Amino acid sequence: MQQVQSRMEAALDRLLPAAELAPYRLHEAMRYAALGGGKRVRPLLAFAAAEVSDADAGRVEIAAAAVELMHAYSLVHDDLPCMDDDTLRRGKPTCHVEFDEATAMLVGDSLQSLAFQLLAEHPLADDCATQLGMLRTLAAASGSRGMAGGQAIDLAAVGRSITLPELEFMHIHKTGALIRASVVLGALCGRALAAREIAQLDHYAKCVGLAFQVVDDVLDAESSTATLGKTAGKDADQNKPTYVSLLGAARAREFALELRDDAIGALEAFGGRGLRLRELADFIVARQF
């Protein structure tokens, strides 16, 4: 895991515009937002999925960087005063606190463009039809029927009582869509897979994405701000519906374990090639930060 994390840090450092390139302040802020932190869960998933299709690590690195930049943009925009109004992220001041709101908005906008640019500029698949498919996957996962749509559903739910299926619908969009894209893009960098194999990977990713969110809710409720590197207890303060508020912490933990088992079950056909994906599913439900 540390190997993938340091590889990603180096790749993002190389792929982001240099701070010496104009507009300087914007590029400095983009680097601030995307470098030096984060668990890099999406790149870890992309690299693990790449083992299923024997994909070239150089390709996977670019695809993983695209997904990670998309994730970084969403964090910068989510932290803005008009959204979650948060001041701490990965143990550092959020982008709009360190720079300013206008710059943070442009950072998010530019990171999104850069994510698509990476997938369009680098040869990532044996044929360019597959590569167009990768762009389609990332675009659909990011837009109003994916991540940004999930954010809109989240906003509408603050202070309102919602049901468990509604909560699940929100997370499947807000964080799940991009996690599924990570797995699919990593796998698409290698040999062609059957539609059935893609569907199995997608089911794995759907379960893992939801498990990740359930664990996030438990950690937000039970950890300190220092441990998390972001403001803890925020969901309860903002009266946000979470798995903990709907199920209680004990049942939420159980639910995360059930989702992990479901995810691992979807990998059966891949045998030894699914090892890393299985390990990641375990890691995601066991993590303490």
Place this chain on the structure above:
Amino acid sequence: MQQVQSRMEAALDRLLPAAELAPYRLHEAMRYAALGGGKRVRPLLAFAAAEVSDADAGRVEIAAAAVELMHAYSLVHDDLPCMDDDTLRRGKPTCHVEFDEATAMLVGDSLQSLAFQLLAEHPLADDCATQLGMLRTLAAASGSRGMAGGQAIDLAAVGRSITLPELEFMHIHKTGALIRASVVLGALCGRALAAREIAQLDHYAKCVGLAFQVVDDVLDAESSTATLGKTAGKDADQNKPTYVSLLGAARAREFALELRDDAIGALEAFGGRGLRLRELADFIVARQF
């Protein structure tokens, strides 16, 4: 021109997510921001450039919609309180006034994703390598070295005295990059063009883009809010450097005419196929709104 404008309105109406699709408020706001207004200058340029390569109108419509959605996103974000803080756009309340700031931010984010999604989902060129090139062109024109970068330079210039080359550098990024992308994408929908032909189209677009901005500055200084459909005299109020503040209105008008002549000069090799592009260059410097 009216034919292209109504064609684009119908295309955008069809390509945007329906307001009956969840998340409803986000989709309603995306449609509010992108439909029912605007001169559609970028689609007009794409359709005019398509005549150079005999491109299929069905393809050009999609490429033009992608560019127009990218433009619409930039307007929604530019109007936000942390940027230009504007309340009027195309004669209507701006998106964050009609909805709210958080929704407006997600509208911009989602329109950007949708622009890339359109170019990745629809068959727009004879080979998919060309289509990947279209995605590269749009991504580069939108990001920190294109439109969003120009916006950052613009922000840094408010209240500061800048030189004419600095002003030009800003506009070449802020509005020029997407205008050039419109022309190139429109042409790429058709038969393959020589690198020299693409360069000529790009020079045309660079000059027309700058002329468009010079005229915008003149109109902002000399028109009423009612005529413009957006707040007039804003540049002077915000102490923004403009072609009018640097050159005076009379010399700025002359400069726009020189740019038009330069643009039209670049079309010489295209003969009759460049007719629409010539007409558009004339229209852009003569427009009164």
